[in-house]
Amino acid sequence: MLDRTLSLNPQVALRPEPFGALAYHYGNRKLIFLKHPDVVRVVEALDGQATIAATLTACDIDEPRWPSFASALAALEASEMLHEHDATR
Amino acid sequence: MSTTPLVDQLKGGLDAPICLTWELTYACNLECVHCLSSSGRRDPRELSTAEAKAVLDELRDLQVFYINIGGGEPMIRRDFFELVEHSIDNGIGVKFSTNGAFIDAEKARRLTAMDYLDIQISLDGTDAVTNDAVRGDGSYDTAIRAMEHLRDAGFGEFKISVVVTRHNVDQLDEFKALADSFGAQLRITRLRPSGRGADSWHDLHPTAAQQVQIYHWLLAHVDDVLTGDSFFHLNALGEEPLPGLNMCGAGRVVCLIDPIGDVYACPFVIHDEFKAGSVRDAGGFAQVWKQSELFTELREPQSAGACASCGSYDACQGGCMAAKFFTGIPLDGPDPECVSGHGEAALLAASAVTVPKPAMDHSKPRRVPVTIGRR
Numbered sequence: 001m002l003d004r005t006l007s008l009n010p011q012v013a014l015r016p017e018p019f020g021a022l023a024y025h026y027g028n029r030k031l032i033f034l035k036h037p038d039v040v041r042v043v044e045a046l047d048g049q050a051t052i053a054a055t056l057t058a059c060d061i062d063e064p065r066w067p068s069f070a071s072a073l074a075a076l077e078a079s080e081m082l083h084e085h086d087a088t089r
Numbered sequence: 090m091s092t093t094p095l096v097d098q099l100k101g102g103l104d105a106p107i108c109l110t111w112e113l114t115y116a117c118n119l120e121c122v123h124c125l126s127s128s129g130r131r132d133p134r135e136l137s138t139a140e141a142k143a144v145l146d147e148l149r150d151l152q153v154f155y156i157n158i159g160g161g162e163p164m165i166r167r168d169f170f171e172l173v174e175h176s177i178d179n180g181i182g183v184k185f186s187t188n189g190a191f192i193d194a195e196k197a198r199r200l201t202a203m204d205y206l207d208i209q210i211s212l213d214g215t216d217a218v219t220n221d222a223v224r225g226d227g228s229y230d231t232a233i234r235a236m237e238h239l240r241d242a243g244f245g246e247f248k249i250s251v252v253v254t255r256h257n258v259d260q261l262d263e264f265k266a267l268a269d270s271f272g273a274q275l276r277i278t279r280l281r282p283s284g285r286g287a288d289s290w291h292d293l294h295p296t297a298a299q300q301v302q303i304y305h306w307l308l309a310h311v312d313d314v315l316t317g318d319s320f321f322h323l324n325a326l327g328e329e330p331l332p333g334l335n336m337c338g339a340g341r342v343v344c345l346i347d348p349i350g351d352v353y354a355c356p357f358v359i360h361d362e363f364k365a366g367s368v369r370d371a372g373g374f375a376q377v378w379k380q381s382e383l384f385t386e387l388r389e390p391q392s393a394g395a396c397a398s399c400g401s402y403d404a405c406q407g408g409c410m411a412a413k414f415f416t417g418i419p420l421d422g423p424d425p426e427c428v429s430g431h432g433e434a435a436l437l438a439a440s441a442v443t444v445p446k447p448a449m450d451h452s453k454p455r456r457v458p459v460t461i462g463r464r
Contacts, residue, residue, distance in 0.1 A: 015152040019098040024154035035095055
């Protein structure tokens with residue numbers, strides 16, 4: 001997971017909230033709660049980074065927390081909020 | 090990952106509603122006996138097209154992702170398509186509820202051509218007798234015809250929206266089959282004693298045994314039936330909670346804008362006590378949502394009141410505020426349909442109090458036979 005390249009689906013809008021953000025997918029109408037501001041920062045930073053690991057580094061996320069970020073991002077991919085980037089790295 | 094459970098954070102309110110219902114008009118061709126907004130006649134103070142568009146612009150700035158449009162019958166408004174298009178063009182998806190009377194072949198094609206649009210056709214029986222007893226003569230045929238038009242136009246997955254009553258609860262499987270036959274999605278919601286429902290609730294609301302039946306039916310259909318989160322009071326029936334946030338969202342994640350621009354805590358409480366302000370006030374909708382006294386109060390921790398000592402409170406959250414209010418039960422009392430049986434005593438106690446009446450009644454005047462001539 002950590003060496004993969006994901007980015008925010010262009011059909012998804014993020015709305016900042018006190019707890020983090022709401023993510024809404026205009027295509028599949030799914031609404032997801034991003035329950036931590038750090039997850040929001042990471043999701044917003046995905047674009048332009050080669051891998052998830054690189055994004056987490058860029059966002060100053062401590063390595064022990066990486067597995068929980070990896071599973072949060074995997075869940076977001078499962079609901080199509082995130083999608084695989086073109087592998088043109 | 091987060092320290093406070095999400096539900097607790099949501100109870101403190103969001104920066105903008107997730108689920109905003111906007112009743113576009115009180116005018117309706119039907120006069121359903123359980124109408125939440127006592128609709129029938131148009132209110133002369135109805136928001137103009139320009140005012141409605143300004144509200145939509147404000148919702149866009151607040152990043153409201155989608156709105157639920159209802160009424161009355163929203164398609165009665167001459168600017169219905171203009172408003173829906175304005176909303177969608179501004180990135181606000183639309184789901185609208187209709188009785189289907191104004192969906193002919195041409196309108197069905199027009200609706201099909203729009204993105205980010207969902208349609209809910211209301212139907213309260215799988216046969217004309219059951220449905221029309223609640224929604225009026227001919228309304229079953231009207232709804233089915235609208236569904237046929239949507240199917241023929243290739244709209245795709247529209248929704249069939251059912252209010253569960255004592256008389257249609259045994260038809261849940263048939264509703265599902267009907268929805269499947271149209272490639273539609275079934276949505277079932279709870280009957281509330283709001284609007285004209287205050288007068289019909291006692292005769293229509295499901296019995297205690299039927300509530301258990303609904304709970305198990307919903308558990309068996311968690312993946313393929315929508316509920317708008319409206320049955321969380323049933324969660325006290327078992328270990329397994331129904332899907333959803335399991336909380337009253339009134340004024341926290343949900344609110345209602347009525348046809349004249351008044352903002353209420355939820356679609357089921359059109360009453361002065363739950364009116365937070367108006368989109369016509371200085372500061373508009375955003376000010377009402379963010380700063381009104383009522384919404385601020387609803388976002389504070391609520392007392393469990395009479396339910397505090399009940400082991401099921403965490404599961405049912407004391408039920409629905411509107412259901413209590415319009416049956417005369419105190420807001421910190423049990424839900425009138427409490428599945429642990431506390432509702433009956435509360436209803437009995439409430440029978441001595443004056444039950445609040447809805448703020449407005451737009452029902453059409455009763456036709457009384459007039460005798461002309463001299464005595």
